[in-house]
Amino acid sequence: MGVLQLKFFAILRQFMVIYAILVSLSASASYAKCTFEGIFNFGDSNSDTGGFWAAFPACPLPNGMTYFKKPAGRATDGRLIIDFLAQGLGLPFLSPYLQSIGSDFRHGVNFATLASTVLLPNTSLFVTGISPFSLAIQLQQMKQFKHIVDQQPQGAKNLPSADIFERSLYTFYIGQNDFTSNLASLGISGVKKYLPQVVSQISSTIKELYGLGGRTFLILNLAPIGCYPSMLVELSHKKSDLDAFGCMKTYNNAVVDYNSMLKEALRQTSQDLPKATVIYVDTHAVLLELFQHPQCHGLRYGTKACCGYGGGEYNFDQRVFCAATKVINGKNATARACPDPQNYVSWDGVHATEAANKVIANTILNGSLFEPRFSLQQFCDIQPIG
Numbered sequence: 001m002g003v004l005q006l007k008f009f010a011i012l013r014q015f016m017v018i019y020a021i022l023v024s025l026s027a028s029a030s031y032a033k034c035t036f037e038g039i040f041n042f043g044d045s046n047s048d049t050g051g052f053w054a055a056f057p058a059c060p061l062p063n064g065m066t067y068f069k070k071p072a073g074r075a076t077d078g079r080l081i082i083d084f085l086a087q088g089l090g091l092p093f094l095s096p097y098l099q100s101i102g103s104d105f106r107h108g109v110n111f112a113t114l115a116s117t118v119l120l121p122n123t124s125l126f127v128t129g130i131s132p133f134s135l136a137i138q139l140q141q142m143k144q145f146k147h148i149v150d151q152q153p154q155g156a157k158n159l160p161s162a163d164i165f166e167r168s169l170y171t172f173y174i175g176q177n178d179f180t181s182n183l184a185s186l187g188i189s190g191v192k193k194y195l196p197q198v199v200s201q202i203s204s205t206i207k208e209l210y211g212l213g214g215r216t217f218l219i220l221n222l223a224p225i226g227c228y229p230s231m232l233v234e235l236s237h238k239k240s241d242l243d244a245f246g247c248m249k250t251y252n253n254a255v256v257d258y259n260s261m262l263k264e265a266l267r268q269t270s271q272d273l274p275k276a277t278v279i280y281v282d283t284h285a286v287l288l289e290l291f292q293h294p295q296c297h298g299l300r301y302g303t304k305a306c307c308g309y310g311g312g313e314y315n316f317d318q319r320v321f322c323a324a325t326k327v328i329n330g331k332n333a334t335a336r337a338c339p340d341p342q343n344y345v346s347w348d349g350v351h352a353t354e355a356a357n358k359v360i361a362n363t364i365l366n367g368s369l370f371e372p373r374f375s376l377q378q379f380c381d382i383q384p385i386g
Helices: 003-031 051-055 082-087 136-152 162-166 174-178 181-191 195-211 229-234 249-272 283-292 354-365
Strands: 037-043 108-110 168-173 216-218 276-282 301-305 327-328 331-334 344-346
Touching: 003 249, 037 082, 037 136, 037 229, 037 276, 051 283, 136 162, 136 195, 136 229, 168 195, 174 181, 174 249, 181 354, 195 216, 195 249, 229 301, 249 283, 283 301, 283 344, 283 354, 344 354
Parallel strands: 037 108, 037 168, 168 216, 216 276, 301 344
Antiparallel strands: 327 331
């Protein structure tokens, strides 16, 4: 074989190697594709990625310590369920609607804010400490956002194309503050009287979003608040009301009743919207399992807060929340974070840790929490959430 022929075959081999690499990269790119181009999220602190602190700047350390290594507008040590969901679908973290600097809305918007409620907060039902950004306000923000997108010139920076609204997931993680904000004053029986209004408002919001183009809705149900360290400290109860895992049976039973009401309302909403997919997401089941059997999921502490004050069984004192300092009995008291939040279900007595959020997110991404049955994997190549 001549020198020219050897050179030719050497070049040919190099070409084949390059071609194989390009094919591999092309396959990887197609693998990462997802039918859903964005997420529009409505919620409270359980899914707020910075909206509340954009409106009322004061994001405290040590929030964000695990993943972001700094405060990142989230009421946890790291990522939220909505962060993991976005990662699993191959999308970036959602920018808060209220954050004016550095936001990128090309793949959706997060309207959630800490302390938000489903019902309007300007009624006698609600105590102080509730966000003004109720679900109704978040819906109005969504309508304004869609109007801006529809009117935008082609190629506008940091905004999506107008067809994103039919190609996105609409997620709801809201209702906890409607349930908990008046338990101390009204009791369970008093709170139950307006819970049908909460469910009705969620259903009507879904219908309005359907009118804006939304077609796929995931609604996360209410967590077992009877296991939260904050509730165990703040709400009066008898020892006989505690189950074998240290959770309050009466309050958890009330949550189950609410979740059943929500599931039935969503079933009816789905029938009313024949072109929509309305999915009830049973995150309650996973959180209850984590509180009851944390060791089975690589954790250690269920009903004890990582970031708190007072130590003891719950490490929670309502006088001084996570990262705050107050004078108690003439001395400065600071609620500090534990060094190992990965071992806890509860971050600050009210919210879950990144470790717990990751367990819940994985069950959402594999479709095991959905009613009716629904598979995200039919629409997206689910990416690992590290």
